[in-house]
Amino acid sequence: MSKQVVQLHRVIIRFAGDSGDGMQLTGDQFTSRTAMFGNDLSTLPDFPAEIRAPAGTLPGVSAFQLHFADHDITTAGDAPNVLVAMNPAALKANMRDLPRGADIIVNTDEFTTRNLSKVGYDANPIEDGSLQSYAVHPIPLTSMTVEALKGFDITKKEAERAKNMFALGLLSWLYHRPTDGTLTFLRQKFAKKPEILAANIAAFEAGWSFGETTEDFSVQYEVMPATMPPGCYRNIHGNLALSYGLIAAAERAELPLFLGSYPITPASDILHELSKHKKFGVMTFQAEDEIAGVGSAIGAAYGGMLAVTTTSGPGVALKSEAIGLAVALELPLVIVDVQRGGPSTGLPTKTEQADLLQAMFGRNGEAPVPIVAPRSPADCFDAAIDAVRIATTYRTPVFLLSDGYLANGSEPWRIPDVDSLPDLRVTFATEHNHTREDGTTEFWPFVRDPETLARPWAVPGTKGLEHRIGGIEKADGSGNISYDPDNHDRMVRLRQAKVDGITVPDLEVDDPTGDARVLLLGWGSTYGPINAACQIARRAGSSVAQAHLRHLNPFPANTAEVLRRYDKVVIPEMNLGQLALLIRGRFLVDAIAYNQVRGLPFRAEELAGVIKDVVASV
Amino acid sequence: MSDTVGLGFPSLRLVPKTTEKQSAKDFKTDQEVRWCPGCGDYAILAGVQSFMPELGLAKENIVWISGIGCSSRFPYYMNTFGMHSIHGRAPAIASGLAITRPDLSVWVVTGDGDALSIGGNHLIHALRRNVNLKILLFNNRIYGLTKGQYSPTSEVGKVTKSTPMGSLDFPFNPVSLALGAEASFVARTIDSDRKHLTETLRAAALHEGTALVEIYQNCNIFNDGAWDPLKDSEHRDSLMFRLEDGKPITLVDGSRGVVRAANGSLEIADVAEVGLDAVLVHDSHNPDASVAFALSRLSDSMTLADTPIGIFRDVPRTTYDSAFHQQLETAQAPGRGDLGALLTGSDTWEIA
Numbered sequence: 001m002s003k004q005v006v007q008l009h010r011v012i013i014r015f016a017g018d019s020g021d022g023m024q025l026t027g028d029q030f031t032s033r034t035a036m037f038g039n040d041l042s043t044l045p046d047f048p049a050e051i052r053a054p055a056g057t058l059p060g061v062s063a064f065q066l067h068f069a070d071h072d073i074t075t076a077g078d079a080p081n082v083l084v085a086m087n088p089a090a091l092k093a094n095m096r097d098l099p100r101g102a103d104i105i106v107n108t109d110e111f112t113t114r115n116l117s118k119v120g121y122d123a124n125p126i127e128d129g130s131l132q133s134y135a136v137h138p139i140p141l142t143s144m145t146v147e148a149l150k151g152f153d154i155t156k157k158e159a160e161r162a163k164n165m166f167a168l169g170l171l172s173w174l175y176h177r178p179t180d181g182t183l184t185f186l187r188q189k190f191a192k193k194p195e196i197l198a199a200n201i202a203a204f205e206a207g208w209s210f211g212e213t214t215e216d217f218s219v220q221y222e223v224m225p226a227t228m229p230p231g232c233y234r235n236i237h238g239n240l241a242l243s244y245g246l247i248a249a250a251e252r253a254e255l256p257l258f259l260g261s262y263p264i265t266p267a268s269d270i271l272h273e274l275s276k277h278k279k280f281g282v283m284t285f286q287a288e289d290e291i292a293g294v295g296s297a298i299g300a301a302y303g304g305m306l307a308v309t310t311t312s313g314p315g316v317a318l319k320s321e322a323i324g325l326a327v328a329l330e331l332p333l334v335i336v337d338v339q340r341g342g343p344s345t346g347l348p349t350k351t352e353q354a355d356l357l358q359a360m361f362g363r364n365g366e367a368p369v370p371i372v373a374p375r376s377p378a379d380c381f382d383a384a385i386d387a388v389r390i391a392t393t394y395r396t397p398v399f400l401l402s403d404g405y406l407a408n409g410s411e412p413w414r415i416p417d418v419d420s421l422p423d424l425r426v427t428f429a430t431e432h433n434h435t436r437e438d439g440t441t442e443f444w445p446f447v448r449d450p451e452t453l454a455r456p457w458a459v460p461g462t463k464g465l466e467h468r469i470g471g472i473e474k475a476d477g478s479g480n481i482s483y484d485p486d487n488h489d490r491m492v493r494l495r496q497a498k499v500d501g502i503t504v505p506d507l508e509v510d511d512p513t514g515d516a517r518v519l520l521l522g523w524g525s526t527y528g529p530i531n532a533a534c535q536i537a538r539r540a541g542s543s544v545a546q547a548h549l550r551h552l553n554p555f556p557a558n559t560a561e562v563l564r565r566y567d568k569v570v571i572p573e574m575n576l577g578q579l580a581l582l583i584r585g586r587f588l589v590d591a592i593a594y595n596q597v598r599g600l601p602f603r604a605e606e607l608a609g610v611i612k613d614v615v616a617s618v
Numbered sequence: 619m620s621d622t623v624g625l626g627f628p629s630l631r632l633v634p635k636t637t638e639k640q641s642a643k644d645f646k647t648d649q650e651v652r653w654c655p656g657c658g659d660y661a662i663l664a665g666v667q668s669f670m671p672e673l674g675l676a677k678e679n680i681v682w683i684s685g686i687g688c689s690s691r692f693p694y695y696m697n698t699f700g701m702h703s704i705h706g707r708a709p710a711i712a713s714g715l716a717i718t719r720p721d722l723s724v725w726v727v728t729g730d731g732d733a734l735s736i737g738g739n740h741l742i743h744a745l746r747r748n749v750n751l752k753i754l755l756f757n758n759r760i761y762g763l764t765k766g767q768y769s770p771t772s773e774v775g776k777v778t779k780s781t782p783m784g785s786l787d788f789p790f791n792p793v794s795l796a797l798g799a800e801a802s803f804v805a806r807t808i809d810s811d812r813k814h815l816t817e818t819l820r821a822a823a824l825h826e827g828t829a830l831v832e833i834y835q836n837c838n839i840f841n842d843g844a845w846d847p848l849k850d851s852e853h854r855d856s857l858m859f860r861l862e863d864g865k866p867i868t869l870v871d872g873s874r875g876v877v878r879a880a881n882g883s884l885e886i887a888d889v890a891e892v893g894l895d896a897v898l899v900h901d902s903h904n905p906d907a908s909v910a911f912a913l914s915r916l917s918d919s920m921t922l923a924d925t926p927i928g929i930f931r932d933v934p935r936t937t938y939d940s941a942f943h944q945q946l947e948t949a950q951a952p953g954r955g956d957l958g959a960l961l962t963g964s965d966t967w968e969i970a
Contacts, residue, residue, distance in 0.1 A: 036967050181965065234966045244961055251957050258718055277960070278949030283718060283942070288743035292710035295703075295740070299683070299714025302701060303722070307714070325704050415966065418958045460699035460715070460722050461634075463678045468647070468694050470702025471686075480649065481694065 003212075004219045010069035011175065011223055012077035015167070016094050017086030017107075019052050019062045022164035027064025029168055029185060033177040035235035035412055038225030039068040042528065044076035044601065045408045049265065049348040056115045061093040070224040074376070074528035076409065078603040084167055086110060086141070089119045100133040105170070107163065109142035137216050141166055148206035152199045162203035169207025176222045179208070231414040238377035238406035239266070241413065242336065243273035245384025246308055247280055252385075253392060253424035255306040258283045260296035262315065265348040266404045267338040270310045290318035294335070298322060301331040304428060304459035306388065310336040313355045314345065316362065323397050324363040325471050327495065330446075330455045332391035332398075334384075335369075339403040341599045350599025351404035353524050354575035359399040360553060360582070366492045368499040370394070371552040373401040375527035378413035380406060383550065385422065390502055392426045395454040401552075403574075405525045405601050429456035429465060434477070445469055445479040453498035504551040506558045509565075511545035512538065517618045519566035520611065521591070523549040523579055526572055526602060533607030540608070542615040552579070555586065563589045567618045570594055572607055629750060629826040632720045633679050640671035647697045653688060658809035658835035659756065663695055665815045666754075670696075673723065673823060680723045683712040685732040688763050688837070689756035692727040706737025709744035709753065716749050717939045723823075726753040731761050734770040734790050741830075742799035747938040748827035752819075755792055755832045756809075760841035773920050778840075793914040793930055796830045797907050803829035804910070805929040809836060810849055814927065821929055827937045847922045861913070861928030866897035869924075876913065884912040886924055902932040 013030070017023045024045055034041050044065040053060030067077035082103040085091040087110035098104070111124055125131055126138050145166040149159040165186075172179060183201060190197035211217055236244075250257035261271045261284070275284040283305070287293040294309040301307035311319065316337050326333045339355045341347025359371050370390050374383035380402055387400040432441035433456065443465045446455050458465045467479060475482035476490055509519070522530045527548045534546045547562055549555065563569055563583070569591040571580040577593035584591055594610050596602060645667040653659045670680070680698040684690035686705035693700030703711050708726045716724040733741045733755050744751060760778070761767040768778045768785040771792065775784035796804045803825040807818040815833070822829035834845040848854050855870035868875040868889055875897030879885040889897060904910065910930040917925040 032965055036965065038967060038969065228969050230969050232962065232966050232968055234963050247960065248957060256718065258714065260714055277955060278946050279952075279955035280957070280960075281946060281950065281954070283946065285714065285717060287710065288739055291707060292713070292740055292743065295707045295710030296714030296717070298703075299711040299716075300718045302711075303715045303719040305718050321704055322707060329701070415961050418961070460681045460719065461676075461679050463676070466678055466698050468649075468696075468700040468702065470693070471704055472702065 003217070005176070005222050006219045008221050008223050009071065010067065010073065011082065011221065012065065012067045012080045013082045013084070013171065014063055014065045014080040014094060014097075015084045016061055016063040016090035017084075017164070018055055018089070019048060019050065019060045020055070021062070021086045022161070023062045023064050023086070026164045026168050027066060029182050030171060030177065031066050031410060032185070032235060033172065033179075033181050034066065034068045035233070036181055037178060039070065039223055040073050040226035040228060040412060041066060041068040041235070041410075042073055042076045043067070043410045044405065046600070047349055056087055056089055056110070056118050058089050058093050058119055061089050063090070063094065068223055070226050072226060072228070074531040075601065075604055078605050084171065086163070086167070088115050088121055088125075091125065092119045092121065098134065101135065103135045103137065104131065105137045105139060105167070107141035107167075108138045109140045139170075139210075139216070144206065144210065145203050148202055149199045152202070153195050154199050158196060159199065162200050165200045165203040166207035166210075169204040170211045172204075173208045173211030174217060174220060176220060179204075228412065229414060233412045233414055235410050236378050236381075236413040237408060237410045238374070238380045238402055239269040239338070239408070240273060241378050242374070242380035242384050242400070242402060243270050245381040246274065246334070246388070247277055247282060248381070248418070248421055249385045249388035249424055250282070250306045251280065252421050253306055253388065253426060255304070255426065256281045256283060257308065258285070258297060258300035258305040259308045259310060260285045260287050260293045260300065261310045262287050262290045262293045264290070264312045264315050266340055266407045267310045267312050267315075267336065269407065270336060270338070290315040291322060294319040294322040294326075294333075297333055298326055298329070298331060301326070301333050302329070302460070304457070306392070307332065308334045308336065310338070312338050312340045312348075313342050313358065316355060316358055320363050323369065324365065324367045326397040327363070327367040327369060328471050329469050330395045330495070332395050332457070334387045334391050334398050334400055336400045336402065338407045339401060341597070347599045349404065351525065351601065352574050352597055352599065353403060353526070354578065354597065355401065356523070356552065356575065356578040357581070359401055366496060368496050368553065369397050369399055370499055370502055370554070371399045371401060373524040373550060373552060374406055375524065375548055375550065377406050377409045377411050381413070381416075385424070386550070389422060389424055392424060393454065394452055394498055394502055395457060396499065401524060403525050426457065428462065429458040430462055432464060443467055444477050446474055446477055448494070453494060453501060500554050502554055504554060504556050507547050507549065507556040507562050509545050509547045509562055510534070511543075513543045516543040516545035517567040518543075518611065518615050519545045519547060519563070519569045521547050521549070521563075521569055521571050521579070521583070522573070523552055526574065529602035529604050529607055530572055532604035533602070533611055536604060536608035537611040537615070540612065542612055544611050544615060549579070552582070560587050563587050568592060568614050570610065570614055572602060572610070574602070627673060627823055629824060630673065630675060630723050633723045634676040634721060635674050636676045640674075640677070642668040642671065644677065645670045645697050647695055649694050651695050652691065654839050656838040657688070658758065658837070659689060659692070661809045661812065662754070662756065662815065662833055662835060663692065665812050666819065667696070669816050669819050672820065675723055679721060680725070681715060682725045682727060683708045683715070684727040685737055686763070687729040687732045687761075689727050689729040689835070690732060706732050706735070707740060708732070709737065709740040709751065712751050713744055713747070713749045716751050717942055720750070720939055720943060724751050726751055728753060728755050729762075730755065730757045730759060730769045730771040730792070734792060734795070742795070745796055745799040745801040745828050745830060748802050748935050749938045750827060752822050752829045753831065755830060756835040757792060757832050758835045758837040758841055759789075759844045760837050762837045762840055766840035789919050791914055791917075791919065792830070792832045794911060797911045797914060797931060801830050801931065802827045802933050802935045803929075804931045805829070806832045806834070806927050808834045808845065808848060808927060818929065821932060825932055827935055845922070848925055848927070857923050857925060859916070859924065859926040859928075861900045861902065861926050861930065863900055863902055863929075865900055866894055867900050867913070867926070868897055876916065884909070884916065886916065900928075902929040905933055907931060
């Protein structure tokens, strides 16, 4: 029986359940099918740091939000249209984000007195009328799954665990998602467990059929594919795009990639990913600690590898002294910081942008390090390549500042043509570069390229280039130990001038009407919410311009000029105003900082309200 | 002058050989050596510089890496590639270099503070991994560069600037520590004994994997005479065991020897009483590390009585770097990866 099909332009679905309910996998699968279908999309996984917090409790709730549309979107959405709540905790934890009228699909099997009281419900919210302003769909997901799998030779527990596939089947029906990909995925995942495979497929199909037959859902929805530039697309997470960016950069540099790393959330996936690609000569080294992670990378860089270390904020703190060494040695090194909530252990699985000043200044002495920040999950690919370009061209450590939202969020990515990627080939020193007074020649490790101020990359094994470098101040040119006051002053300024002189593209401004007097300035993962907020504000009649910084050190050459064009500059950040501090200090611009540190991306509607108020005030 | 053809060091078979005649002079730099006059480091530097030609390696393929401390100035004085890094981190940096560049001979110079305090973690992990590194640990039982605080090898009760009433913490025994950390090569030698130092360096260089060589070194400014009992000709022969493979483990003067006690541990007995046949014969290649460990426990950290000198342990074990490159080769055997295919993956869609 076919039901009425309603066309929608966009939908936001949030899957929420216990940590063990498989919500991330369910969300991922729904996302993959949505991507294949051709919608634009953006995702936001939101899960606890504990692997399995106590079952049925609020801290154990794991959620996955997907925003998909028939047009270009840049955020995972503010408020879900549909909440799938696998237990009372999932319902309670997510109610405050739900707008009235939203659909709520609840697994009634889990709404037992005990589970309800665990999260402080005195009465069952499905029955007490408290959800009257929502469209509640009470479905006994667990028992229906178990019933559907009666004939299979599996345990009751195994049958119950397939309930996420039942839910996925139902949602796939409700939103007209293609099913082939999910079936292929299940066949791969359970290739060695045919009985479990058959059960999962049966659960998925039962969920689909339930949608078709139940009277609870009178309509089916459809979101048509979005119009995107022509090309071949895939869906990609930030950490994967970043890993691929590093591999691609190494290929284009014709250098072996070396990663020295210590596991830390939310950066570990980069270590996992790169360790799979030995086929590309990628070398990964799981070190004994964060310091050894960066230390081994410095050793590899000295040996002529494209060296990378990956971590999150607490790891950067531990690596700081070694990063200072890399500044002094002037060796190429990429430091990936996938930022998370801080200080200290903070919020390991939540996002934040509060490491900007740590990256900028978190070392002893004057130790400038360039900073590159991706703006979206797919953009991590290009940002990684750019970080490598700067590191190898200028022989310097470079910070690549991603964050938890970019790392785990995903979006469609137009796969680039390999030949279109930049040529990153480097030249190692092979010859003497200094002539003594007596006419003989020798190698000086700190002679600089007049244009880039980079010193030679002279790797061990190169005859005649034997030399010693170290963390002690070096004489300009010869690199010998020097405590000379004027030499130190010169070397400090030279290292600074080298970083200040890095070529970065100009800051672009998006100002469709051309008459905006307010500029929204951001960096990193806030691009999506700021962009969405600007669009909302513009639709409501406010003129507003948007600019987004990829390079935070050095800033683009036209930054001052751009800032001066506007009466007001608003800087939204997921910290307490770190970019705002830099902008005020560097450009004497009285920027307005708008800050949140909730461990979650900004909500576009809220930012749009801020824009409206500022625009009204000028 | 040493033979530049070399001994055919199997641990260094991937390192290019020199085509030139080398001498100690070739390993000296034009930098003024800035250790205090009379420092034990001078003797070690001279010993290393005269040993280097024996390796027969291309000079540019030798790298010295150090941390912080007096000993860590060493690379500046070696005319090879070198890096004077940061406190305690030399084994980590050297690991990154040695793993990625099997064509290099990588040496680490460190001290008791650098290796055992701030860098303790890196040291033990380098040893257990067995990366092809040679670590020379200059032990003078004091912090020299920071001007005289007690170190992790200082004897209990040591009065220093930071411990006016005497130090409280129990010292590490670097050899015991290394053996506990799964080291495949552990030796001890003395700065002033050039012949023994050279023999020990040779054995370390021959070894495939991480070699730890503890060198008793005198700081004549802040801890002068720390090892004097083992150096002064009047007493040393009655205090020191020389570990030599195939030979009974006796004090140099032969008076006492190491025997098995009834409870299974080692003890020291009068040779005249028990007879030379009862004395344990040294075997550094013994797969069981427990005898080497027991030997390392004989010495008294206060009086230095019964201190063994020589190679405690020298056993073959797969090196991290060789296994590492084996995995890379296996992965690439069917052919190198195709970047375009990687980026494309398997789940794609076309938009026309």
